[in-house]
Amino acid sequence: DNLCDRVEKGLDEGLLPVEVFRDDTVFRAEMERIFARTWVFVAHASEIPNKGDFVLRRLGLDKVIVTRDDSGEINVMLNHCRHRGTEVCHHDKGNARTFKCPYHGWAYRNNGDWAGAPHLKDAYGGPLDKKEWGLLRAPRVEVLHGFIFAALSDEVPPLREHLGAAAWMFDAIFGLHPDGMKVIKEPERFIVKADWKSGAENFSGDAYHVSTAHLSASLSEFIPGVNQVSSVACAYDMGNGNSFIGHALPKLIGPEFEFWGYPKEYRDQFDLSSLDETQIEMLKTLPPTIGTLFPNFSYLRFPQPDRPGAMPVPFTSIRVWQPVSPGVMELWNYELEYAFLPDEFVEKCYMAGQFGFGSGGIFEQDDTAVWEGIAKVANSPWTRSKGMKLHYQQKREGADPTWKGPGLFYPAVYGENCQEEFWRRWLKDMKEGKSEQNGGNQ
Template identity: 30%
Template structure:
């Protein structure tokens, strides 16, 4: 087992490139991170009725998420217990049961093994089907319409896992009485390590004024687009981070925030009945801009791109990107959101193309032996860390450009990779809170 403590130098803000290229480290990540973290599985709008299902992944493990006959939801490994074939080869749909196309083993909506061909003649009399049901995801949680799961039965409760990030996430997804719904879905593969994309929405706002300057200029010409020039010459804003590696940032000061939503969405939220919902549900008009990431890879962008990244080896990731809209919005507003996501963070999106080129080049350069040892630097820490400052829970910096949230993310990553249990992870996180004395976690 590779000792990554020599590769992740939190105190000095240094990462060795080997942690983005090494196959052994990647296998440790599947065990230490992906088998223990909470991961997004599906949204209620994708499985509204009994028998509706959606296939997703936790790490590289395919997972079926299925609405049950009583309205509850079950999730289980999409792997037949006979020879390991997928139980279901369809991405989404509606079913009464699932039958493996290899040898015909059939499973109920909850993954229970129901039928085995030739059971009466080819199997011993004591063959017990109840012992061979699909492997269930032991921890499930519905957070305001979003279903998350974890393979670890000892994982903290989901809201404890969110910690202070709950306040910021709610500002995006808990604004309206009717909730949200998926209006489009895309997926694609990029040749780079999954942590590159996790880091960017967690911390990196500075790249936007360099990487995306041309795209922002072009996109602002769209009649219904957000004005992405409002950040100004010397941008203000804030970055936040939470105990278990979550983080995010946005442009603008309180009362002078820079929205990422398009004009149709901005106008819809100004309607008195909608503004009343937001004030009633959130207490104030919380920031909905910039981006955030719930560790490891549940990413929410200010224009209502919500996506996850699935690791596919140390040098490849598969991106699943959803456009979400308020369920109660008019069709014009929903279509405006869909089109803005298509222009920006879809496979053909202008911002997405910019980011993909950076990540692809970074990964390619790490093929070099000297380049891996040279590694990456995280020393943009000039803004002091504040804890639970005013209306901003958790750790934060009163500057939109900072590496602190990225450092916190890799600190959490290091703690997970070097711990054998959630009890040990929690103890380490309490000790490693940047800029704050050790205490129980948020």
């Protein structure tokens, strides 16, 4: 809480205490005050298309089973038995009508209801109450363009209301076809020795690193013009810790790169009837290419070749910065594509995404390597004793007053406005969560 005060003072001066990126107390507080209190992405509906389908995911530090139950409803349930707490499900995905605990054999239906136990009459005299002894369930679950979000608090506003201006951006990115998007293959996951916020903050507005951290991509000519990426970038601050970077792709690569460069025959099948004029103009000139929804959901759609020398194709990646422990995250990389697109084109998009941002991709290696240094310095007795602060003082231009969309539009990406937006939301949740905890203790 003392750190919150220092973060608040620091942000007013364009400074950030370095220990926010790795600290036991901060990490625990984040789990309680952020991840247990707000909407968090857990899975995509296309991963569980049939009744009985399930995937095993995380919500904060907890493993959750995300199911489509026998009635077709989506459920997000804690993966721990109500008898003694053992993990009930040990498969990453599958199809099941029930989950049976490996310890004493209690069973649960795929909607979480308690379903039975061995030796029922002798041990318990009859069945237990199916709701009272069912798996714990996230009280709020909502789906937006196929993306399943859950909240552990009943107090959260409806998802679209919570996202506010960011929902407008979400519609422009993911709502272009009535068949929606689908996850291609399994999401990749790998451990990175960096704090979850390093990824989330970077994707919220850091185009500045591209010409240095990703220089090798430019030298290999894998991505044309990558070292000019920051100079043709803009920022969309959608408020509430949510923001996006846009790129003038037609200017950077070529006029055919409106709408991220989807080939015309596919672009013609997009249904733009629900979008407003500003959204359509944005997708033609400065499409959002990168972004973060607070706390740990990031988005990336950028044209890349699927092999050196090939014509770039857009790939879509969702990156979840899953907290594991202070200074350690598990990075989940989902690749998605519009469901109506032919398999051959989807495969190209998938390969393009893998070459750049798969676990062995050239961009991915660059980013994770530099982020790990932040977690190291954040834990240094030297930096802590000296109160080391990080620099958030780039020269700022104001927001564009002629912008007709929601939120704020910055014609340049310099200024670190969106990073500040991320940290202001972090601070708000950490302070409000503290008040709630205090209230609860009284």
